[in-house]
Amino acid sequence: MGHVGIQTTKLEESVFDATQLLGLRETERTSDAVYLAAANVHHELVYIESDVDGVDSFGFVARDGDALREIRRRVEQENLPIISEKPRGAGIEDGFSFVGPEGFVFEVYVGMQENQAAQLSFGPDRYGHFNFHPRDVTGMMKFLQRVLDFRLSDVIGDDFAYFMRCNPDHHGIALVKGQGTLHHHAWQAQSIVDLGKLGDRLNRLGRELIWGPVRHGAGHNIAAYFVETSGAVVELYTDLEQIYDDSRPPVIWGEDENWWNMWSSYRPTDFRNFGLAPVESPARMAVLR
Missing domain, CATH: 3.10.180.10 (2,3-Dihydroxybiphenyl 1,2-Dioxygenase, domain 1)
Incomplete structure (x- = not known):
C-alpha cells in the first residue's frame, strides 16, 4: 500500500486534521500540495489544493521494476487510459498513473524517498x-x-x-x-x-x-x-x-x-x-x- 491523494477546498484545515488530530508529520510542501506521512517515507497522504473536494488518486508500491512493467502491460491489456508516464507528485523515482474502473485514478510506482523527519508526540505507525x-x-x-x-x-x-x-x-x-x-x-x-x-x-x-x-x-x-x-x-x-x-x-x-x-x-x-x-x-x- 502506498498512499491516498485527496483534493480539498480547505487545504490548511485538512493539514490540521492530519497533523493535530491524527498525528502525521508534514514532509514536503509545494505550491498546491502538502505531503504527509507516519512511517519513514516521503508520503502516505497527499492533500492537493482544489476548488472541489474529492479523491485524487490511490497509490500502490510495486515490488520492483519488473513488477512495475508487468502492471503497465496489464493496464494496456485492459485498455485503461494512462494519464501520466511518470510520477505525478514529489518524492517518487519511477511510476505511472492510469484511470481505473469507475473513474478512480491509480498510481503505481517504485523508489519512494525515505524521510526521517522528527516524530510528533503521538500518531500512528x-x-x-x-x-x-x-x-x-x-x-x-x-x-x-x-x-x-x-x-x-x-x-x-x-x-x-x-x-x-x-x-x-x-x-x-x-x-x-x-x-x-x-x-x-x-x-x-x-x-x-x-x-x-x-x-x-x-x-x-x-x-x-x-x-x-x-x-x-x-x-x-x-x-x-x-x-x-x-x-x-x-x-x-x-x-x-x-x-x-x-x-x-x-x-x-x-x-x-x-x-x-x-x-x-x-x-x-x-x-x-x-x-x-x-x-x-x-x-x-x-x-x-
Whole structure:
C-alpha cells in the first residue's frame, strides 16, 4: 500500500486534521500540495489544493521494476487510459498513473524517498488500508485481482463486500457496494489506548468520533472513526489480523451477519453516507461514458 491523494477546498484545515488530530508529520510542501506521512517515507497522504473536494488518486508500491512493467502491460491489456508516464507528485523515482474502473485514478510506482523527519508526540505507525464503495463491487474486486494481484481475505454476502490484501495485513482494500466513493483511509496505531486519545483530541475541539471503538469481525481489528475536513472518513485501528498463507481461503460471511462489530449489534445509520467521489477529469469521464 502506498498512499491516498485527496483534493480539498480547505487545504490548511485538512493539514490540521492530519497533523493535530491524527498525528502525521508534514514532509514536503509545494505550491498546491502538502505531503504527509507516519512511517519513514516521503508520503502516505497527499492533500492537493482544489476548488472541489474529492479523491485524487490511490497509490500502490510495486515490488520492483519488473513488477512495475508487468502492471503497465496489464493496464494496456485492459485498455485503461494512462494519464501520466511518470510520477505525478514529489518524492517518487519511477511510476505511472492510469484511470481505473469507475473513474478512480491509480498510481503505481517504485523508489519512494525515505524521510526521517522528527516524530510528533503521538500518531500512528503507518498507513494501512482504504475502504471504498464501488457501484460494481464484484467487477472492482476482479480488476484488483487481475491487474494488481490482490487476494481475497473475506467475502460478505453475494455481490456486497470484499476484503482484499497485497501483504500480510488482512486487508489493504475493503470494497463495499455503494455509490462510487472513497469512504475512509485507515492508519495503524500501537494500541486501543491511542484510539481513546484520538477521541480526547476531537472532544477538546468540539468534534467527535462518528463510530467506535469497535471490534470488527472481518479483520478482527479494533477501530475508531472521525470525519476529516474534506468529507472523507479517517480510521485509526489496531490489532488487525495478519495472514501469512497466500493460499488461505477467504472467510465467508452472510450480508446480514454481524461482521462489522463483535462487541455490539449497533451501527450508526449514517456511517456509510460519508465519503468522497473521484475528482472529475476528461480521462475519467471518457471511462464512464
